[in-house]
Amino acid sequence: MISDEKQKYDSKGYLLYEGFYTNSLAQSIKEEARRVIHEEDDERKILEKSGVARSFFSPENNSDLFYRLNREKNMLRLAKELLGGEVYTHQTKINIKHALIGDVWEWHQDFIFWAKDDGMPAPNVLTAMVFLDDVTEFNGPLMIIPGSHQMGMLQETQKAASNHDKEWNEKYVNTKSYLSALSADLKYTLGQQEILGMAEKRGIVSAKGKAGSVLFFHGNLFHASPNNLSPWDRYVYLITYNRVDNQPDFPKNPRPAFLANRDFTPLEAMEMAYPVVSPEVCQPDIQYPISR
């Protein structure tokens, strides 16, 4: 079964599992996310301009639930299968897209940030997005161009980046430079021609589903997300798994460890203290209508 999945993943760059976890487990994770964000007040908490928390990195440092979730056996087995080897977490974060104000994210690839900022050698890296609320067309779902990961890391994004860097440096000259990867005003974005070329060929899909669903997506997949225009906050948890033999060659002034983990120990599966759904019962690949 898994190798069918691997084939689909290689072709499309993502897999969406509806109901990978139970709704009640999703609810428990969300409550734990709120607790950690409320109780921990350090640089791992990234704020919106309005002062509310937008992201919280490495919650597993203060939470047994998140520590176990990173190692949950069904998710870990899939991450290893899709990446083809032992894995560790390069980055983990809780993301909150706030009611009415949660921002748009432009089209981008993730891997370029890890390559440029952390020195990660190859795109043998994926992110598992665990839905902690229902994700709908109204609250800023991930939009994806299937197969776009096959383009590799684009030169265009690097060009855009060099223009952006100047503006960015002027704007944030007195703040921590790593913040540039954490804002919706992204440092590396995709050019219109690349987006158009891929979308004409493969269309656009959006990753929607009930709380407890999980989306696995490739580090080079083109993705974007609109504002959350619903009046309800929308929580997700993102785990970036990297292959153990793909350790970054960190630059001289590396980003802090809570953003780019230095512990490369292969993860070992753990049981959750909460009921999980067996992946056998999952719908393996819900594709939504193409945009035109």
Added chain:
Amino acid sequence: MISDEKQKYDSKGYLLYEGFYTNSLAQSIKEEARRVIHEEDDERKILEKSGVARSFFSPENNSDLFYRLNREKNMLRLAKELLGGEVYTHQTKINIKHALIGDVWEWHQDFIFWAKDDGMPAPNVLTAMVFLDDVTEFNGPLMIIPGSHQMGMLQETQKAASNHDKEWNEKYVNTKSYLSALSADLKYTLGQQEILGMAEKRGIVSAKGKAGSVLFFHGNLFHASPNNLSPWDRYVYLITYNRVDNQPDFPKNPRPAFLANRDFTPLEAMEMAYPVVSPEVCQPDIQYPISR
């Protein structure tokens, strides 16, 4: 048949007709829209910050096609039926939501702009939105809270406006004041409590459909729209029909006529020179899933 429609419209505040016009008529209107925007270069053309046209008002002044479309017999019959009397156009505009950059519009009601800025006495006014491209979840569809028009024009929006006015005046002190109603940075928006209260009761729907579809919506209906994240521009044409006995009592320095029409002559039905679809074959009310 029409009075069933009237009943639905009164209850929900909108009616969406899939395929009200043929795809080829929609295509002809879009080509005409492009021609007018290209050839006419005056204050009716509203630009994005980037310099591309976002809106063009009163295209019927330079186009037989738009002149006839405002009076197209099926649309006009519905507008009269839903408003309960003779009608004229208070405002018409072509709207372009540009690929990748087309902006988000916050939750708002339309009538408050016409009441405050033009002196329109009552919300006996509706807008027909003619889709000139397919409208999908990817290109900034109108999001709607069904039944929200029954709340009337909200005080909250007026409060928000008074705060906004100061900022606005500071920001645009040297520009034409009527521009405040034409920007995505709206002067009158709805408060979170009002949006939440209505959405909890009635959910949120989005108005999507093929090119040629038409959405009729009440002047007090809560609506918003996300960015256009697709790489394709999205055109719509908006006709605001007002009841003839609901003529504005214009203030001393009224907005220009291209924004707030002074010709209150009841419209008379005209034939289009293009094939139209009889409303009998329309799907009268496509409702999309509620957000949670």
